[in-house]
Amino acid sequence: MTNTEKMLNKTVAIIKKYYDHSEKHPVLKYTSPDTFKKNIKLNIAKKGMGIDELFNEIEKIALNSPKTNSKWFFNLLVGGEILPAVMAEMLTAVLNNTMHTYKSAGIHILIEQEVIKFLLKKVGYKKGDGIFGPGGSLTNMIALVLARNEKSSSIKKSGIRGEKLVGYTSDQAHYSTEKFISVTGLGKDAIRIIPTDEKWKMNIKKLEENIISDKKKGYIPFYINATAWTTVLGAFDPIEKIAKIAKKHKIRLHVDAALGGWALLSNKHKNLLKGIELSDSVSRSLHKMMNVPLLSAVLLTKNPNILYKNFNENADYLFQMDEKDLNPGNKSIQCGRRNDAFKVWTALKYLWESGYEKRINNEFINAKYATSIIKKDKNLTLVLEPECINVCFQVKWKSASKICEALDKQGRIKVGYGKRKWKEFIRLMTVNADMTKKDIDNFFKQVKNVKI
Ligand SMILES: Cc1ncc(COP(=O)(O)O)c(C=O)c1O
Structure with a gap:
């Protein structure tokens, strides 16, 4: 041998x-x-x-x-797996094609194009473009850079020369917008954190008030980040209404659909993202709810030329053959780039939309079932009626963080907790589509019986 x-x-x-x-x-x-x-x-x-x-x-x-593939994994935002996608990921490592040129990746460039085309269609962009990148956080960053460069034509070449650009995101949004606004050179003061309403969605009245007040003070609003499924509470910002405000004030609208974009594959639940087609860009982390192995994230843009316009460089030692669309390195912030599309293509080929839709709908059914258990149990309190599959609740008189730590240390289940102001709560996420009611029952049994 x-x-x-x-x-x-x-x-x-x-x-x-x-x-x-x-x-x-x-x-x-x-x-x-x-x-x-x-x-x-x-x-x-x-x-x-x-x-x-x-x-x-x-x-x-x-x-x-x-x-993370276990049905008793209720933590964070990866869970479950689609086996053919895992196999495709293993093959990707064997093939080891870097995705900057057709010369080095061949057929995989066409596969990536096909996946992007599919995702654009789901968002509702008629033309558009997209680029896979290393995670939802970084694709959010690319969206910020595009918005900054589009607002001032000289920034790409000459840097910031006193432009007072400001962006907006909600207090429930993922931290990446706050983190990366400083990477754009604008500094953290350039992001306005908009409070959320009673359903923990971006408060659009406050959003517009902030924009008007900033304009009066001489600031230039350039970016709104709406979140489709907030990390902790699972809320969807009202994209359609935010899009109207963005249009009125000529601001680029980005939708962080790292998590929530998966619902676009379910006819029953895609309404949660109503108006997403009105945005300028969308980020998706397919390694989360689409259940393909880490990493697989993509930025989708409505404008089909914006990525190329902003990231193309004259690297004639690299881009030597084939037309520009076959060499995606010239629209990426990376040089060498992993092939993160092959596993998505494989999963879609295997399950197709109907298979994914079934999985998504089952995750919602499980969340509903968990909610009904909480509502019936006088020792449990629901924090918020779930909009998707984050079921946040408290156990009377017990600390959520202590319960989660004890469950982890004792090897029972994995689940995390969240906080908002003074409230600490357990965040159950029915992230694994293969879970059944039995797994949810087990979850509550463990939570209630664990010694802290
Ligand atoms: C709403 C949201 N956006 C972006 C991200 C970051 O995605 P990634 O972990 O792929 O960088 C997360 C991560 O949980 C998230 O919840």
Whole structure:
């Protein structure tokens, strides 16, 4: 047997063991960093390991990794998996094509184009363009840069020369807008944090008041970030109404649909994003609710030329062959770029829209079921009627953070907590489409019985 065959066999054996182990041990007991340091040969020594020893270590690592594919994983925003997409991701590593040119990625450029075309159609942009990038946060950043450059034609070349640009996002939006406004060179003071209403959506009255007041003071509003599914509470900002304000004041509207964009594949739930086609750009993290492996995120733009216009450089040592559309490196902020589209294409080919729709609808059904349990139980209090699949609740007289920590340490389930002002609450997310009512029942049993 060649070494390649031996390693392939060992890899397949580890994957099989991992899936078997996940079935039997959906959540691992907490292991301290010190225990890992003792039990796994983490240090990079002068001498390498042989294949057998190395794969023994790899197996231990795999079986001791948090199991995000488990049905008892109710934490954060990845969960579940679509197996053919996992296989496509493994193949992607084997093929190792960088996505800047057709010369280096060939057929994968066409696959990426096809996925972007599909996603644009779902948003409702008639033409448009898109670029895959490293995560929802960074695609939000690209949207900020585009908006900044579009507002002032000299910024791309000469930098900021005193333009007083200001942007707007809600107090429930993801932190990436606040974080990356400083990367655009505008500084954190250039973002206005708009309060949310009683449903924890952006308060559009306050948004317009801020815009008018800024204009009076000589500021130039350039960017509104609306969120489709806020990270903690799962609220959808009223995109259609925000779009009207954006149009009236000539401001670019970006929709952070890192999470919520998945609902566009469900006829029953796509209304949550009503008006998204009126925006100028949209970011999506497909590695979250579309259940493909990390990373897979994309920025979609209504204007089909804006990415090329802003990020094209004359790298004649790189872009030597083929027309510009076949060389997406010239519309990206990256040079070498991972192939994050192949797994999405594979998942869509496998499930198609109807399969995804079924999964999405099931996630909503599970969230509804969880909500009904909370409403019936006098020891549980619902924080907010869920708009999607974030079910936020409190356990009477018990600290949410302590419950979540105890559940994790005791290896029961993985779930996180959120806070708003003085309120701390458990945030159950029915992120795994394969979950059943039995898993939800188990969730509440564990939450209620855990010793803190
Ligand atoms: C609303 C929202 N936008 C953006 C992001 C960032 O996405 P990523 O983790 O892909 O960088 C998140 C992450 O949870 C999010 O909840």
